[in-house]
Amino acid sequence: METAWLSADEEQAWRAFRRLLVALPARIGRDLARDSGLSAPDYEVLSTLSEKPDRRWALRELAAKMEWSRSRLSHHAARMQARGLIDKEPDPQDARGCLLHLTDDGFGVLEQAAPHHVVSVRSRFLEHVSADELAMLRKLSTRIADLPD
Amino acid sequence: METAWLSADEEQAWRAFRRLLVALPARIGRDLARDSGLSAPDYEVLSTLSEKPDRRWALRELAAKMEWSRSRLSHHAARMQARGLIDKEPDPQDARGCLLHLTDDGFGVLEQAAPHHVVSVRSRFLEHVSADELAMLRKLSTRIADLPD
């Protein structure tokens, strides 16, 4: 296209950053699948559920916490339930709602997965970033992610 | 899970960065779909094809250039062909291969899309990043993306 609407610096930085945006989650996701048979979304659901003492969370609240749509979580929870990682219970507080509950199997899979995942995040990312860079990246990420949608 | 295997700083930076990794492409992709009816992959295919003077590129070469699998590009090209954005021609150099060719319609859609997309990238990202940050982000991105898979 050769649109001159980004400066050369901006263009190159944006290109490089887009490569990272694609490559990093792909690599960490592949590690996770290979090591534990989980997808990144699986891991996110399991680890968020495990933060609650009773391993139970209302679907709508879990979706809000993870910034997922309820539809997405409903689909994903159905697939994870079919694999025995979580199960669903009626919400005693709200008959429209449901609770998602981390099964013992799901918790076991998460416990097995977590250390591998940490190694993956370190070796794919953290090891290659200085403390200064990490601090800058955190500020930058928060600033941009917090912009309105 | 409360795994203590990332320091608090690392944990927070990784969380913040993951939010960005999800939110930024989603926002820019939604802008693109709203403004031009294109997905981000559509835009990437169209703009890469348009870089060639004759708007033609062998599928395998285009896939390599974009770092896509040939399977992915084959699927995507079929959908884009059905919408009239590109068409396919036999490769005169290699009877196994095929050339993808940007149609006039596809080129028109790209020309209409490009300025909106640039505004989107600016307002969602570049405007909120200082020159120093951008330089650091570029170095960091290149360093990590260039790691082996």
Add this chain to the structure above:
DNA sequence: GCAGTTTCAATGACGTGTCAATGACATGTA
């Protein structure tokens, strides 16, 4: 209490990406 509105989870259609398998063709080597 009741009607209108909002919120909940579920669902189906669709576009998307990955993986493994396939058949067509190219290439390298005896």
Add this chain to the structure above:
DNA sequence: TACATGTCATTGACACGTCATTGAAACTGC
């Protein structure tokens, strides 16, 4: 030349995410 191996695009099965819709239940104001 003939055969083995590699590379090409395609295909089908599956997982995934979005959007629009649905029906049930909760809230709201009267």
